[in-house]
Amino acid sequence: MSSQKGNASRTRPQKHKNKTVFKNSLHDTSQRTKVINTIQVSDVCVRCKEIIEWKIKYKKYKPLTQPKTCVKCGQKSVKQAYHVMCGACGKSLKVCTKCCQSKEVVQAESSEKDQMKLDNEMKALLQSLPERKRRTFIRYMNRNSKEDNSGKTGDGKEELMQKLHDLKVDSDSDDFQDSDFGDSGDESDGT
Numbered sequence: 001m002s003s004q005k006g007n008a009s010r011t012r013p014q015k016h017k018n019k020t021v022f023k024n025s026l027h028d029t030s031q032r033t034k035v036i037n038t039i040q041v042s043d044v045c046v047r048c049k050e051i052i053e054w055k056i057k058y059k060k061y062k063p064l065t066q067p068k069t070c071v072k073c074g075q076k077s078v079k080q081a082y083h084v085m086c087g088a089c090g091k092s093l094k095v096c097t098k099c100c101q102s103k104e105v106v107q108a109e110s111s112e113k114d115q116m117k118l119d120n121e122m123k124a125l126l127q128s129l130p131e132r133k134r135r136t137f138i139r140y141m142n143r144n145s146k147e148d149n150s151g152k153t154g155d156g157k158e159e160l161m162q163k164l165h166d167l168k169v170d171s172d173s174d175d176f177q178d179s180d181f182g183d184s185g186d187e188s189d190g191t
Helices: 031-037 046-057 087-093 112-128 131-149 157-190
Strands: none
Touching: 112 131, 112 157, 131 157
16 A cells, blocks of 8 residues: 555555465464363453454464453452453443443353253253153243244243253152052042
8 A cells, every 4th residue: 555645545456365264273283272262252342352352363362371450349350361350340330341341241152061061951851751741841842932933032941941940840749749649549449
């Protein structure tokens, strides 16, 4: 580009073009690089999240070796690089923990390990239910998925887990009542 005042448009294409995309783990396959690549950026606004993700993508991210001091509470509780406020202060004030502005904050997505743990717990609970309760829960799931597709948003897995626990408690109390009635019914049949 010319440094001439007012000449902002260039006629020629850029001189040096990359033929391949930059990969931050191409030559460096260390454990530190793997850890940096798996970092989930959260409790920051959209712009700050894009900045930190760019640093991770182009190998500019420098993780903290020791916790930093929070600008609000004054304790050494900031464990993420490039953040100036701890997560607790950011959530209570509803501000970005990097730029300290009250913008819409991006929350962390649950990791795959947590998702798999929830799925396994849900399957185990579902299999422990009697057939009637199991079918009730499946109908409930199908009804919620139809509502989600129509535009309504639900709590998702937390709501399903709550419903499943409610059914589990109901089935446990039903078993207890059935055993009580079964004993008294046998005595009345015998007389």
